[in-house]
Amino acid sequence: MKTVLTNDVEEAAAFIKRGEVVAFPTETVYGLGAKVFDEQAIAKIFEAKQRPADNPLIAHISEIEQLDELAIDVSTAAKELIGVFFPGPLTVVVKKSAEVPLLATAGLETIGVRMPRLEIAREFLRACGTPVAAPSANVSGRPSTTTWEAVYEDLDGRIACILQGDATEIGLESTVVECSRDVPELLRKGSVSIEQLRGVVPDIRLGELDLDGPALSPGLRHKHYSPRARVVIGREPSDRDAAFIGIHDPKKDVAYLRISEDVESYARDLFEFFRQCDRRGIATIYCEPVAETGIGAALMDRLRRAAE
Ligand code: TXA
Numbered sequence: 001m002k003t004v005l006t007n008d009v010e011e012a013a014a015f016i017k018r019g020e021v022v023a024f025p026t027e028t029v030y031g032l033g034a035k036v037f038d039e040q041a042i043a044k045i046f047e048a049k050q051r052p053a054d055n056p057l058i059a060h061i062s063e064i065e066q067l068d069e070l071a072i073d074v075s076t077a078a079k080e081l082i083g084v085f086f087p088g089p090l091t092v093v094v095k096k097s098a099e100v101p102l103l104a105t106a107g108l109e110t111i112g113v114r115m116p117r118l119e120i121a122r123e124f125l126r127a128c129g130t131p132v133a134a135p136s137a138n139v140s141g142r143p144s145t146t147t148w149e150a151v152y153e154d155l156d157g158r159i160a161c162i163l164q165g166d167a168t169e170i171g172l173e174s175t176v177v178e179c180s181r182d183v184p185e186l187l188r189k190g191s192v193s194i195e196q197l198r199g200v201v202p203d204i205r206l207g208e209l210d211l212d213g214p215a216l217s218p219g220l221r222h223k224h225y226s227p228r229a230r231v232v233i234g235r236e237p238s239d240r241d242a243a244f245i246g247i248h249d250p251k252k253d254v255a256y257l258r259i260s261e262d263v264e265s266y267a268r269d270l271f272e273f274f275r276q277c278d279r280r281g282i283a284t285i286y287c288e289p290v291a292e293t294g295i296g297a298a299l300m301d302r303l304r305r306a307a308e
């Protein structure tokens with residue numbers, strides 16, 4: 001398949017309307033989209049990224065009214081979170097409507113819903129005229145993509161189109177909150193922090209983030225965010241051929257280095273740095289640990305998963 005590269009949202013949306021798969025930018029990471037209500041289109045997403053069938057997809061919307069097509073019995077907690085954080089880097093998990101195919105939700109009776117705030121993403125979704133199911137636009141198990149070039153590297157020839165936007169501004173995937181049960185639960189950390197969530201829904205629980213437990217968010221059981229290189233959390237590289245990323249200098253010299261300005265830029269730079277290290281054939285990447293507040297908590301979560 002020839003992958004069309006374009007910065008025209010209408011051209012990209014036309015592929016979605018025809019049941020094809022399109023990668024598009026959001027403020028978190030690039031997504032790999034297809035029509036939510038079309039099983040054949042959804043199947044193409046799983047095939048293109050070689051995603052395990054037990055890992056559910058997030059539905060992306062441009063208008064709040066689209067929630068009615070996707071969900072039933074939306075809880076008060078979900079409504080409150082949506083009221084404050086939509087559009088933005090938050091996914092709420094709610095009970096799915098009968099129209100949503102089980103293929104999209106990996107057999108679950110719930111669906112994750114998110115309204116991106118990035119303008120080009122909203123224009124694209126508006127032009128699609130339908131909610132768009134989209135996981136991150138990477139080959140399964142690889143780091144999520146934060147530039148269209150990284151999408152091209154993973155998925156050229158496997159998808160119909162890439163909507164070319166800028167490098168993403170946040171660089172880590174959305175915060176995911178399960179809201180279909182009595183007590184809302186944080187399933188994945190992101191740039192909307194637990195502190196911010198509790199400011200709106202005080203009784204929110206830290207979810208079952210344990211990889212081997214009965215995870216509510218099946219995706220968290222799968223290996224994630226990993227470069228081919230070995231990832232070590234620390235500031236003392238033991239060999240000169242290693243790479244380092246952080247906000248302070250490493251304590252020893254390394255072959256390849258990225259010092260980001262602050263924790264936000266570190267989060268933004270991380271996945272692309274992983275990919276750059278892989279392109280250079282680097283064997284070990286040292287990553288500075290950061291304080292687990294704000295986006296630091298999400299960053300540490302991704303570092304731990306990559307280091308496993
Ligand atoms: O920022 C993001 O969320 C990006 C952009 C493209 O929106 N998308 C993304 O999708 O990261 P993905 O598929 O790579 O990660 C979705 C996560 C997985 O951990 C998945 O298991 C969880 O959300 N998830 C999706 N639907 C769920 C559901 N119904 N119940 C529990 N967890 C769900």
Ligand code: MG
Nearest residue numbers: 135136137144
């Ligand atoms: Mg992903």
